[in-house]
Each structure stands twice: as structure tokens, then as C-alpha cells.
Amino acid sequence: MTMIDIQSLDLSFGHGAQQAHILKSIQLAIDEGESFGLVGESGSGKTTILRCLAGQYNHWTGHISVNNQRLSHRLDRARCRLMQMVFQDPYGSLHPRHTIESILAEPLKIHGIDQRHERIGQLLSKVGLDDSFRYRFPHQLSGGQRQRVAIARALILEPRILLLDEPTSALDVSVQAEILNLLSELRQREGLTYLMVTHDLGVVAHLCDRIAVMQHGEILEVLGTDELLAGQAQHPYTQMLITHSRHKSEVPGQVTRV
Template identity: 70%
Template structure:
């Protein structure tokens, strides 16, 4: 698939560079600042996690990168090119996003085929039938699902369609907004494995937002911890699961997640692996 796209060689700097990102809502005295000097960079092919509790601003960072807000201050760049405040088509082909809620991210009146053909139509890409078939098999959906409506799909299947839709423009970067938190545990493992496979196969760069440290440990190389609009800690994921982190807030998060039963997740993962073997 990668042969048709205009490869942007990462000659100049990291794939995603965020510098001094500030964002506030409201004006004057009632202004509410939600991001304070957020800095990080993601290398080509890396999976970078942003964790933190609800309201820490992690999704907001993602939405700035996705062009949903246009009043941020600071600088965002992708492959060394500064991002404008408005979305343009070239950017859409580089960066795509997978949403948290697979029930809300697919148009309820569009079949899988319509949803997948839409980005191709917008960008005037031909050969749609073959591309749709290819992307469906890539995300592990049977080709017979092509003419189904979202209400005829389960949550995990919907999320696969959403991933297919994000990947059909062959972006280099995938923004993942809690892609598994709306799914039940066994399906979570399936989707995470799919995302991990896709990253290896296509050399994608992931920016993953989650509050689930298990997801981060499974998928990410590095992780930044956010609290109240600031990045308070940045760690290698390996360090996170091994020794105790030094920053008190990170330590609190890790401890909280260890109480969450590790066995349950393990069982779910093996179940999912068995199910995907049957499917294949």
C-alpha cells in the first residue's frame, strides 16, 4: 500500500514536534487555561503515550494536532513542517485519528463501504473497490461486512471499521484517542494487538491518549504523564513497569493500576488470541 503515497522522509527532525503548546478557552477574566507549555516530540515509527486522569488535557493535545481547535499558541510541526491553524488536505493524508467511542464515530446511516469510500472520494483517489477490500482484510474484517450498517456491527467490529477508515488514506501518523476504553476487555486486547501489528507492518507513528497504563505498556515505547494541563513526567515504558517511578504523581498512577487485576487482563488476552486464531 505504501508505494502509492508520497513518502515524507523524516529528514528534518522528529515526526511530531510539539513546542510550548498553550490553550485556553474563554476570554478575559473568565478564561480557563487548559494546556500549559506542553512540549514533547515523537520519532518516526515510535508509539508515544499520553496518560493522565480525566480533565488533564491529554485529549485536548490530540485535538490540537487533529486541527479541531485553531486558537492554540506555540508551535506544532509534523515532519519538520509547521502546522497551520486550519486543516488542509495534505495534512489529512499525513495524520488521521481513531476515536474513543466506536458507536459515535461512524455515521449511523452509512454502510461500511460508504464510510470507507468517502475519504477516497474527497481526495479523488481511484481504484476504490480494491482499496476497500484491501483495507478490510488488513484490519481483520470479512469482506462480506462491506455493505453493513454500523448497527449491524459489534463494538469491536465498529472500531476496526474506524481504524480502516483512518488508514485508507495511508497516513504516516495515527492519533489514537482512548481507542479501547469503550470496548469490553477481550475486544480491547484484539484491537490493541491489531494496532500493534499495523504499526510494525506499515511503520506507523502512534500518538496514544489513554488513562489505562496497561494499554500504554502494551503499545507504547515512551509515555508522558499529564496532570492539570502540564506534562509532569516522561518515561520509557520499560522503566514504568519495572522499578518504581520517581515522580509522585506517576507513582500514584502506577500503584492505582496495579490494584487493577492483572490476571483478568491476561486471561482476556489469551481468550482473544484464541478467538482470532479461530477467525483466521
């Protein structure tokens, strides 16, 4: 079953001569339970697709349907409970003056969900944090712990889709692996659909089933991770990405970067 269906999605910023065409008729179909990666250089529009889906940019044109429902241009509560986003920088995505508990309780309060204390406790243990984190402030946590909290916040509304915006790129290499393992564990346990942006082919190999390669706001190629690893990429740009990444992966370390 198709979970996310994007057809001829277009987005531009600015007017007249200064208009920047960010997304050019994007076509994507992501199945339920799939982990889909968006790969490409900076400025290729990967994050913008995520932000359109999440509801931060609302002036896109085209057709997006999620869970067989056509997406409106306004962000509504149902959409919030269906899709949540995890941000790239765990140092900037948690409110510095709120405790972990109030960060996690906020979505529950907004949606009027009760049993907040129990839910927060369960979720903290689900993302590998214990109850002692509850009344700490974000500045008392390490980067990896913060990203766990950010993942917990995205999961607390029990969404079916998680939009991941380079969830590991701001973290140490060792912590990256922990977060990736946590994400793949959570996906299996909760049956989540992931749409994740990365420019790290190591992450793709670890977590994604299929990827789309993007450049200049267009999707060049959609291919399975197996094909990617087998070097069956068709597009020259994809091949270039792979050779660069191979080149770097000769340096010891599991996670490599383009």
C-alpha cells in the same frame, strides 16, 4: 528522526474571568515509528493535544511541526493525509446512515483517489474484516467490529501518524486485546507513528514505547515504558498512578485500569 515536535503549545477556552487554560506550554518530541502514550486523569488535556494536532482546535498558540513541516492553524489536505484520528467511542464515530463502504469511500472521494473498490477491500482485510461487511450499516456491527472500521477509515488515506483517542476504553476486555493486537500489528507492518491517549496503564505496557504523564494541562514527566514497569518513575503523581494500577492488576485479567 523526530516526527512530531511540539513546543510551548498553549490552548485556552473562553474569555476573561471564565477563561480555562487547558494546555500549558506543552513540550513533546515523538520519533518516527514510535508509539507514544499520553497518560493522566480525566480533564488533564490529553485528548486536547490530539485534537490540536488533528486540526479540530485551531486557536492554539506555540509551535507544532510534523514531519519537519510547521503546522498551520488551518486544516489542509496534506495534513489530513499525514495524520488521522481514531475516536474513543466506536458507537458515535461512524455515520449511522452510511454503509461501511460509503464510510470508507468518503475520504477517498474527498481526496480524489481512484480504485476505491480495491482499496476498501484490501483495507477491510487488513483490519481483520471480510468483504461481507462492505454493505452493512454500523448498527449491524459489534463494538469491536465498529472500531476496526474506524481504524480502517483512519488508515485509508495512508497516513503516517495515527492519533488514537482511547481506542479501547469503550470496548469489552476481550475485544480490547484484539484491537490492541491489531494496532500493534498495523504499526509494525505499515511503519506508523502512534500518539495515543489512554488512562489505562495496561494498554501502555502493551503498545507504547514511551509515555508522558499529564496533570492539569501540564506534562509532569516523560519516561520509557521499561522505566515505568521497573518502577523508576520520578514524579509522585506517576508513582501514585502505578501503585493504583498495580493494586488493581492483582485482579485476574491482563488489561488494567487506573
